[in-house]
Amino acid sequence: MRKLSKKSRITAAVAGVALVAVGGGAAYAYWTTTGSGNGTATNSNGGGTVTLHASYADGLAPGNQVNVAYSADNSTSSSTVVGALTATVTTDVTGCLPAWFEVTANTTNAVVAANSTNTAVGTGILKFNDSATENQDLCKGAKVTVNVTSK
CATH class of the missing domain: 1.20.5 (Single alpha-helices involved in coiled-coils or other helix-helix interfaces)
Structure with a gap:
């Protein structure tokens, strides 16, 4: 070479x-190159309405109480949170007064997954208060309904 x-x-x-x-x-x-950009997308309208349920044992009598289990069904495509529950009582017999009943509803922001059913969201107690002054015979065999809503 x-x-x-x-x-x-x-x-x-x-x-x-x-x-x-x-x-x-x-x-x-x-x-040292610089640049910028962005992207956009529209979120779903999920997190909508859930269907709430209250379940408890039959056979309530004056002076007694039963445990109430609250659950939710979520048919939307995203999970949601059930906040504070509010419960009220109605009956199907005139003269069986809802005022004779007390119901509680306790929850702590329960997450309900998308497309789920029967998710536990709270508990409570349904009491049939014994009236010392009024005859409560009209409540015998009456259908007592616990109505529940969420905020």
Whole structure:
């Protein structure tokens, strides 16, 4: 192999330095590049209405109470939270007064998964208060309904 002259070696060294400088400049430009952008999407209208249920044992009599279990069905495509429950009592017999009953509803922001049924969301107690002054015979066999709503 032939030896390079001093002039050729200097030219090769300068060319090498120039290539490194150009390559470094390209790398420097890459790392300091700036830009901007964005993206948008519309969220679903999920988290809508759930169907609430109250279940408890039959056979309530004056002076007694039963436990109430509250549950929810969620037919939407996203999970939702059931907040504070409010419960009231109605009866199907005139003269069997809802005022003779007390119902509680306790929950702590229960999560109800999307497309789920019978998810426990709270508990409570249904009491049939004994009236010392009024005849409660009209409540015998009456249908007592616990109506429950959520905020």
